[in-house]
Amino acid sequence: MSLKKQIHQQYKIAVQDKIDVFQDMISALTIDAQNDAKGSAGDKHETALAMMHLEQEKLNYKLKELLEQRAVLDKIDSAREHKVVALGSVVKTNQLWLFVASALPKITIDGITIFAVSPSAPLATQIMGHQVGHTFDINGKKYTIERVE
Structure with missing residues (x-):
């Protein structure tokens, strides 16, 4: 396998691994929020839910960035040879x-x-x-x- 294909493949795997981690974290937060909503009431409960919501927004933002990076990597044809520097070089x-x-x-x-x-x-x-x-x-x-x- 060419160096270019190895580089491309390693980056695709790394980005996908991060996407998987962030999706798992978002899922866990959603489940925690649902469980917390069933058994709590009052100011502490509202603060905890607000904190979970903020954390979920941060994770969703990072996930969006990773999905954009994966989209760029998906556009690259690692078999294509370049004479001049371009995307994928x-x-x-x-x-x-x-x-x-x-x-x-x-x-x-x-x-x-x-x-x-x-x-x-x-x-x-x-x-x-x-x-x-x-x-x-x-x-x-x-x-x-x-x-x-």
């Missing part, structure tokens, strides 16, 4: 490896650390549409694109 520079998809935590595959960046991130905007040999500066460091997949 794996880019090797003289100093780091990038996966242009969505802002996700870095991963390591076969000793290579890969940083996933959104196409709209400042670093990605420096490389989008460019090919091997393109040089650019970020925070005073000079980078050169050495490979695009």
Whole structure:
């Protein structure tokens, strides 16, 4: 399996795992709220329900973000080779490896650390549409694109 396919697959699994966790947490909160509503009354009860509702809203927001990230990953065809940097490209520079998809935590595959960046991130905007040999500066460091997949 190509490095690009491995990167894509690992990110898809990581995002899906997080989606599953958040869906479980939201379900547990819903059940807790229903159980609490059956047996309590008064100010403490109302405060507890309000706190659960706030927590559920936060979890729903995070879940929405994760679903958006999964949608971006689902659009990527990891078999497609790129000549210029675009959504789904794996880019090797003289100093780091990038996966242009969505802002996700870095991963390591076969000793290579890969940083996933959104196409709209400042670093990605420096490389989008460019090919091997393109040089650019970020925070005073000079980078050169050495490979695009």
